[in-house]
Amino acid sequence: MKTTASKTDSGWSISGSKTFITNGQNASVYIVAAKTNLAVAGSKGTSLFLVDGDTEGFERGQNLHKMGQHAADTSELFFDSVVVTEADLLGELDQGxxxxxxxxxxxxxxxxxxxxxxxxxxxxxxxxxxxxxxxxxxxxxxxxxxxxxxxxxxxxxxxxxxxxxxxxxxxxxxxxxxxxxxxxxxxxxxxxxxxxxxxxxxxxxxxxxxxxxxxxxxxxxxxxxxxxxxxxxxxxxxxxxxxxxx
Ligand SMILES: Cc1cc2nc3c(=O)[nH]c(=O)nc-3n(C[C@H](O)[C@H](O)[C@H](O)COP(=O)(O)OP(=O)(O)OC[C@H]3O[C@@H](n4cnc5c(N)ncnc54)[C@H](O)[C@@H]3O)c2cc1C
Incomplete structure (x- = not known):
């Protein structure tokens, strides 16, 4: 996982991307997994955040062309210094x-x-x-x-x-x-x-x-x-x- 969330004075700033997200085009709220502690390896130091679809810096990429399941959308998502508050942390820090x-x-x-x-x-x-x-x-x-x-x-x-x-x-x-x-x-x-x-x-x-x-x-x-x-x-x-x- 390369997406990171860095601490700001009032919350977190998320940067990174994710390919293949079901309902990525249609969703209005996203649960985003990001690394909050880069000092620990693997899955440790990951946290979950709630990100609103209209937050600045958040962008939906293209609706990917799949061989099947055409009724469902699958997207790329991009996060460019997306600012969220402390209240948007879902669950415990580093326990995502x-x-x-x-x-x-x-x-x-x-x-x-x-x-x-x-x-x-x-x-x-x-x-x-x-x-x-x-x-x-x-x-x-x-x-x-x-x-x-x-x-x-x-x-x-x-x-x-x-x-x-x-x-x-x-x-x-x-x-x-x-x-x-x-x-x-x-x-x-x-x-x-x-x-x-x-x-x-x-x-x-x-x-x-x-x-x-x-x-x-x-x-x-x-x-x-x-x-x-x-x-x-x-x-x-x-x-x-x-x-x-x-
Ligand atoms: C239509 C669609 C919808 C999706 N929706 C979502 C979504 O909503 N949210 C989300 O988070 N993800 C979603 N995904 C992503 C999906 O979960 C991943 O594509 C899947 O887990 C495989 O990961 P990968 O594509 O990185 O393949 P890779 O990890 O690159 O795997 C490539 C090949 O190597 C094999 N392989 C890898 N590691 C090992 C190992 N340790 N031992 C043995 N074999 C191994 C795999 O089995 C596979 O055959 C979606 C994908 C698609 C295609």
């Missing part, structure tokens, strides 16, 4: 990383929920299509390899739905651990992409056409394995929680 860590399991379970719902939706589309599409005189739903693929897709969505419902309960009881949230995010988003890929395959050439909603499922899903922490980083969190830091 802990604040982020406390909220990340909720965000990651949200990604898992999207993943499960998205896979369930793709399965419904595929089921409708294979019953109506005829090949060699019969609906393709009669082909055994297609039926087995549907069985795998349904089994995977069911398994992840059960995990999601269990973890939602743990979250509401404030018992969901960061590792469990990472397991849910990692596994559900990987599953989502595999199920949607299989579903699209069943549409043949039409699956590649934008007029068929399954093609939108495909491009919208891909980023799920990237944002909110990549699958690789999820595995790091899970691995460290099980093996410990060596």
């Amino acid at each position: 990383f802990l604040g982020l860590m406390n909220e990340l399991p909720r965000e990651r379970l949200g990604c898992a929920a999207i993943g499960v719902a998205h896979a369930e939706g793709a399965l419904i589309l595929a089921l409708e299509y294979i019953k109506e599409r005829q090949a060699f005189g019969a609906p393709i739903a009669k082909i055994q390899s297609i039926r087995h693929k549907i069985a795998d897709m349904a089994t995977q969505t069911e398994l992840h739905r059960i995990m999601l419902e269990h973890y939602k309960k743990l979250l509401s009881e404030k018992k969901l651990t960061p590792a469990q949230a990472s397991m849910a995010k990692y596994s559900s988003c990987e599953m989502e992409c595999k199920v949607i890929d299989e579903a699209l395959q069943m549409f043949g050439g039409y699956g590649y056409m934008q007029e068929y909603p399954i093609s939108r499922f495909y491009v919208d899903a891909r980023v799920q394995r990237i944002y909110g922490g990549t699958s690789e980083i999820m595995k790091e969190i899970i691995g460290k929680s099980i093996i410990g830091r060596i």
Whole structure:
């Protein structure tokens, strides 16, 4: 993290930038993480600030062009000596990383929920299509390899739905651990992409056409394995929680 907040007489002055911010164009208030103590390494010495969208020195960059999720905006944000008051410090000074860590399991379970719902939706589309599409005189739903693929897709969505419902309960009881949230995010988003890929395959050439909603499922899903922490980083969190830091 390169964005810094330096102390002024009445508050803080924030300078830096951030790429890839969901709702960056539409938001009116931003939670900004900035280094407040450069003497300590890594995530330590980070604080969180509330920044109003019309504060001088704050600028929204371009709405980035994504391959999918066109209904959501993703932006660059720039901070050029943005002055905020002491009251805009969110939580304790230098403890911002802990604040982020406390909220990340909720965000990651949200990604898992999207993943499960998205896979369930793709399965419904595929089921409708294979019953109506005829090949060699019969609906393709009669082909055994297609039926087995549907069985795998349904089994995977069911398994992840059960995990999601269990973890939602743990979250509401404030018992969901960061590792469990990472397991849910990692596994559900990987599953989502595999199920949607299989579903699209069943549409043949039409699956590649934008007029068929399954093609939108495909491009919208891909980023799920990237944002909110990549699958690789999820595995790091899970691995460290099980093996410990060596
Ligand atoms: C559409 C979209 C919306 C986003 N919205 C937000 C938002 O609202 N707020 C926000 O803060 N961020 C947001 N992001 C940023 C997103 O969280 C990051 O892009 C993501 O965490 C990956 O970071 P990176 O792009 O820097 O990739 P990098 O960290 O450069 O990773 C590149 C590759 O290296 C791998 N890698 C990196 N480190 C390790 C490691 N230690 N072990 C194994 N593999 C590793 C990664 O898994 C990845 O495959 C958004 C991104 C996108 C694309």
